[in-house]
Amino acid sequence: MQANSLANAIAQRGFVLVPDLASEGEGQVQTLLAALEAARDSHGARKAGSGVYAIRNVLRIEAVCDFAHSDAVQSVLAPISEDFVATRGILFDKTPGANWKVGWHQDLSIAVRHKIEVPEFGPWSQKAGIWHVQPPREVLETMLTLRLHLDVCDESNGPLRVLPGSHTMGKMAPHEVKAFRQKTEPEICICPRGGALLMRPLLLHASSPATAPHHRRVLHIEFAGQALPGGLQWN
Numbered sequence: 001m002q003a004n005s006l007a008n009a010i011a012q013r014g015f016v017l018v019p020d021l022a023s024e025g026e027g028q029v030q031t032l033l034a035a036l037e038a039a040r041d042s043h044g045a046r047k048a049g050s051g052v053y054a055i056r057n058v059l060r061i062e063a064v065c066d067f068a069h070s071d072a073v074q075s076v077l078a079p080i081s082e083d084f085v086a087t088r089g090i091l092f093d094k095t096p097g098a099n100w101k102v103g104w105h106q107d108l109s110i111a112v113r114h115k116i117e118v119p120e121f122g123p124w125s126q127k128a129g130i131w132h133v134q135p136p137r138e139v140l141e142t143m144l145t146l147r148l149h150l151d152v153c154d155e156s157n158g159p160l161r162v163l164p165g166s167h168t169m170g171k172m173a174p175h176e177v178k179a180f181r182q183k184t185e186p187e188i189c190i191c192p193r194g195g196a197l198l199m200r201p202l203l204l205h206a207s208s209p210a211t212a213p214h215h216r217r218v219l220h221i222e223f224a225g226q227a228l229p230g231g232l233q234w235n
Contacts, residue, residue, distance in 0.1 A: 003079035006198075010080050010144070014167030014203035017189060018076055021196040022148055028067070029150055029194050032219060035063035036091050036150075053098030056128040059089035059221070068221050073146065076198060077223060080144060084223035087111060087234040094158050094209075094216040101209050104163070104177055107145065107201035108134045110222070111235035118230035130235055135228070137170045140201050142225030147197040150217040154190055158210040160197065161186040167200035177204060 009016035022028045039055055058064045067073065068086040077084045088111040094100065109132040115124055120136040153159050163184045169176065181204075189197050199205070201222070210216065224234050 006076060007079040010198060010200065013164040015162055015164070015189070015197060015199040017191060017195065017197055019192055019195040021072055021076065022067070022194040023072075024194045031063050032067060032148075033150055033217070035061050036217075036219075053093050053095060053100075055091040057089070057130060058091055058219070059086055061089075064089055064219065064221075067148075067219075068146075076146075076196075077144065080198075081142070081225050083225055084144060085234065086221055087224045088222040090220045092216075092218045092220060095214070101158075102205075102207050104181060104204050104206045106140075106166075106172065106204060107222075108140065108171065110135055110139070110143075110224075112228065113233040113235050116231050118228075118232055121230075121232070133232075137202070139226070139228070140171075141167075143201050144223045144225070145199050145201055146221045146223065147199070148219040148221070149191040149193060149195050149197075150219060151215045152191075152193045153195075153216055153218070155188060156210060156212040157214060157216040158207045159191070159216075160189045161206050161208075162189060162199065163187075163204040166204040167202040170202065172204070180204065 006016055036055060036058065039058065039061055042055060059068065068089070109125070111130050111132055113131070115131045121133050123134060125132050147160070163180060163186055165184065166172070166180055169180065172180065191197060228234060
C-alpha cells in the first residue's frame with residue numbers, strides 16, 4: 001500500500017490491513033513465536049488450563065522489541081507520524097481452552113512508568129506489575145496500535161470486527177456506542193499469517209468466540225505519538 005493511501009485510511013476509517021508486514025519466508029514469524037513461547041512462564045503470562053492465552057509486557061523480549069523497531073514496522077508508521085514510540089506489547093491467543101468473546105469497546109488505558117496524579121488522567125489500575133491509567137481523548141488520538149497476526153486469522157477463529165470511522169467520536173458512552181452500531185456496518189478483519197492490522201485505540205472493535213478454535217496468536221503493540229504531561233512517562 002502506498003504511503004498516502006495508508007495514512008488516508010487511518011485518518012478516515014481508523015484502521016488499515018497490511019497483509020505482508022512480517023516475512024514468514026525469512027523466518028520472522030517463527031522467530032517471534034519461539035521467543036514468545038519461551039516467555040510462557042513469565043510473570044505477565046495468563047493461563048487457562050495448560051495453555052497460555054495472554055502474555056503482558058512482551059516488549060521486554062528482545063525479538064519483539066527488535067520487530068517493533070524494524071524497518072518494516074517503521075515503513076508503515078512513518079506515513080502516519082514519525083514520532084511514534086513503542087510503549088506496550090501483549091500477546092493474545094484464542095484456543096479451545098480460552099475462547100472468549102469481547103463486546104464493542106475502545107482501548108482507553110495506557111501503560112506508564114510511575115503513578116503520578118495528573119488532571120484528566122484516571123482511573124488507575126495495575127496489570128502484571130505495571131501502572132495503567134486512562135488518559136484524555138487528546139492522548140489516545142495520537143496513538144496507534146499494530147496487531148501482527150502470527151497465525152492465519154479467518155472467520156472461524158474469532159477475528160476482530162471494527163466499526164469504521166468510530167475513532168473520530170472521542171470517548172464514547174454506552175448509548176453513543178449503541179447509536180453508532182445501529183448506523184454503521186461492521187467490517188471483519190481477516191488477515192494472513194504475517195499480516196497486520198493498524199488501528200487507532202478509539203476505534204470501536206469487538207470479537208466473537210471462535211467457531212473452530214485453534215491458535216489465533218496476535219502480537220499487539222501500542223505506539224505513542226507524543227510525550228505525556230505532568231511528569232508522567234510511558235512505560
